[in-house]
Amino acid sequence: MIHEVMSALQDAIEDYFRGRFDAMDGKILLSGLVDQEGKPLAFEEDNVVITLVNIEREQVLGRSRGLVADGENIPFHLKIWLLFSVPSVEGNYEEALKLISGLISFFQANQSIPGADLGLPSNIEKLTFEYHAEELLGMSNMWGMHGGRYLPSALFKVRIVTFNEDFSAPTGRVKGLGAKIF
Template identity: 30%
Template sequence: MIDQALQLVRDRLNDHLRVRFSVAEDLVNLSSLTDADGKPAQAARNRLALFLTNISRDAVPRSRPGGGAGPVAQAQPMHVDVYFIVASGHDADLYGEGLKLISAALMFFQAQPVFTPQNTPDMPPGLSQLTVEVSNLSVDEISQLWSNLGGRYVPSIMFKMRSVLIDAGAVAGVTPTITAPSQRAEAEAV
């Protein structure tokens, strides 16, 4: 589900940027800024890169809709928060273009912070609602994050996407159905 949630966000952001800047190509790729060897990733060159930085369990308790009792008990789904960065992979001579795209991305998420099947008809099954908000980091946290990512800082902003639902539909237990009265019930009836 995490991959589908990030792809959905990337696709909606691309749709917005294509219309806003009257371009045909995608301006955002789901890609890290560097490849496995630490070299700039070709998919992120002169584009915005959208990449995962953290996954954490959502601490807000939720109940399963329509939970109901029955003979089969399913494991409770897990809600996770997905942190992602939108970063400029633009060459130095296109630095201003990168800033322009980061600003447009920020305005997009400010205007549409909630994704639901009503406002996002192509939302994948299993995703009922996603909210996206800016995740503020201090200068020290930004420095540490980029150091951990193994790269140099580029213009970027981190977002927190709330409530990605992880539900394997796993059976947690089966309650046997009663097919005949128990011996105890028969003895009490006598």
């Protein structure tokens, strides 16, 4: 599900940028920022890099456990934290700032997008986006995890809202409790 959401978001941002910037086809990338040895990856000019930095479970309506007595699972809503960064190549910092501004404009105009509009599976009702302004120390820690060098960037929390479908587990059901577990 996460890959589908990130790929659909990649396509939507590329479509949005196509109307604002020249030659943006293939410039929105899903990637980490460093290789397995911690060395920064080399990117081409004018790339926007989307990096998954965290996954959380969204607690819905106060429910904290995942099963009900009849063996049916409650929906598993996720929050994913995505870092959008623009590596500036050969000192093209001004262009990097334009791309980050365009990205923020995209999310300001699309604070919630129905899953069907992005071509996502029917169990994903919608995605909602929230800009997250991290404090300086938090940003320093995050960039330390991603190679240590700051790039023009924006951090967004993406809520993945799913429909309540039957996600019954094939084995390991809790039986005989007679009441819902919350």
